[in-house]
Amino acid sequence: MNTKKITFPNGRGELIAARLELPEDEQPLAYALFAHCFTCSKDLKAVVSISRALSSRRIAVLRFDFTGLGESEGDFSATTFSSEVSDLVAAARFLEREYEAPRLLIGHSLGGAAVLAAAVDILSTTVVVTIAAPFDPANVRRLLGVTTEQIEEAGQATVSISGREFTIRKSLLDDLESQQPAETLRRLKAALLVMHSPRDQVVGIENAADIYRTAHHPKSFISLDSADHLLSDARDSRYAGGIIAAWASRYLELPDTSTPSRTPPEVIDTRVTARTAADSFRTELFANGFPLIADEPIEFGGGNEGPSPYEYLLAALGACTGMTLRAYARSKGWPLEDVVVRLSHQKVHAEDCRDCDEKNRQIDSIERELEFRGELDEAQRQRLLEIAGRCPVHRTLTGEVRIGTTSRPK
Numbered sequence: 117m118n119t120k121k122i123t124f125p126n127g128r129g130e131l132i133a134a135r136l137e138l139p140e141d142e143q144p145l146a147y148a149l150f151a152h153c154f155t156c157s158k159d160l161k162a163v164v165s166i167s168r169a170l171s172s173r174r175i176a177v178l179r180f181d182f183t184g185l186g187e188s189e190g191d192f193s194a195t196t197f198s199s200e201v202s203d204l205v206a207a208a209r210f211l212e213r214e215y216e217a218p219r220l221l222i223g224h225s226l227g228g229a230a231v232l233a234a235a236v237d238i239l240s241t242t243v244v245v246t247i248a249a250p251f252d253p254a255n256v257r258r259l260l261g262v263t264t265e266q267i268e269e270a271g272q273a274t275v276s277i278s279g280r281e282f283t284i285r286k287s288l289l290d291d292l293e294s295q296q297p298a299e300t301l302r303r304l305k306a307a308l309l310v311m312h313s314p315r316d317q318v319v320g321i322e323n324a325a326d327i328y329r330t331a332h333h334p335k336s337f338i339s340l341d342s343a344d345h346l347l348s349d350a351r352d353s354r355y356a357g358g359i360i361a362a363w364a365s366r367y368l369e370l371p372d373t374s375t376p377s378r379t380p381p382e383v384i385d386t387r388v389t390a391r392t393a394a395d396s397f398r399t400e401l402f403a404n405g406f407p408l409i410a411d412e413p414i415e416f417g418g419g420n421e422g423p424s425p426y427e428y429l430l431a432a433l434g435a436c437t438g439m440t441l442r443a444y445a446r447s448k449g450w451p452l453e454d455v456v457v458r459l460s461h462q463k464v465h466a467e468d469c470r471d472c473d474e475k476n477r478q479i480d481s482i483e484r485e486l487e488f489r490g491e492l493d494e495a496q497r498q499r500l501l502e503i504a505g506r507c508p509v510h511r512t513l514t515g516e517v518r519i520g521t522t523s524r525p526k
Contacts, residue, residue: 130189132188132189137168138171146174147220148219151204152224152225193272219240223249249319252326311360398421410424457486459485
């Protein structure tokens with residue numbers, strides 16, 4: 117993935133801080149906007165994880181801080197629900213001006229209510245996704261508890277939310293109360309996906325039922341099962357991102373995302389890239405436009421969410437071997453129907469390594485078993501065994517390899 121730092125002005129001229137998550141080759145099939153939860157930020161782990169899950173499937177995502185939050189300018193205490201909707205519209209206009217108009221709107225918690233309200237003013241909207249969203253924005257008052265009485269009497273009050281203090285003004289409460297969620301949903305012209313956990317202790321699952329019941333078709337509901345309100349477990353947010361990408365592609369009418377971009381290689385960066393997560397060994401790979409996942413087994417501290425690096429190495433050798441044998445048999449007109457390559461890797465003690473500089477040195481040993489299917493005679497089978505050693509990856513692994521490593525400037 118490719119993350120770009122971006123700023124754009126909101127309707128009041130204040131600079132909004134954002135990040136644009138692009139596929140590594142910068143060739144997205146569609147653009148999306150992500151609205152974070154009340155008092156959260158664009159850098160909430162769940163927001164980042166979902167955005168990157170989408171960008172790995174070629175949907176670019178602009179995630180930004182609402183006015184007065186995170187890195188954005190402005191006074192949060194002066195904001196309202198309507199100002200958040202205005203920020204979303206400003207973000208959409210920025211994308212339309214600089215890249216491409218967003219067709220997918222995603223909102224988490226109160227951000228979900230905000231994208232529903234903003235969709236009517238973002239004419240490019242084709243798909244809307246809400247995650248743990250309240251049906252009525254006024255439900256936020258419940259999170260503020262008895263403080264709402266102080267706000268009503270004094271005009272404002274300081275509240276503590278998730279360990280941080282915020283000043284909330286009466287203008288926010290009044291604006292929340294003025295919203296008409298049922299009318300907003302009836303005006304929605306986009307396909308809607310409602311995602312919610314039945315165990316959400318902050319915004320109850322009944323809100324998802326109300327949203328779904330009120331909205332017109334096409335609409336779908338996906339349960340996030342055991343996830344908490346903030347999708348704190350990375351597995352939940354990655355699951356949500358994968359579901360959103362798959363579901364939205366139907367309504368965005370995207371081509372098969374398993375097929376890479378055919379942009380000429382001289383136009384884009386065609387290197388294989390690997391991004392390893394900060395809190396695990398899980399690594400997102402991007403190779404020739406294809407998103408892949410690597411990980412370590414659980415016994416080695418990983419999550420076992422994908423093949424290990426050595427398993428990818430064996431996969432490369434296996435694929436190259438099969439392709440080389442197929443090409444050779446075809447050139448000879450031999451009746452090779454299938455070739456199956458089975459490989460294993462281990463470290464073995466190098467007792468016969470005369471040139472070893474280190475004591476007790478171990479060397480890598482790869483065992484390769486070939487199965488030929490077809491009416492081949494013994495001479496043909498033996499020849500194919502010889503040809504297996506000529507595949508390019510085999511030659512690379514057994515030849516001299518130079519790896520140059522540099523550090524990319526910030």
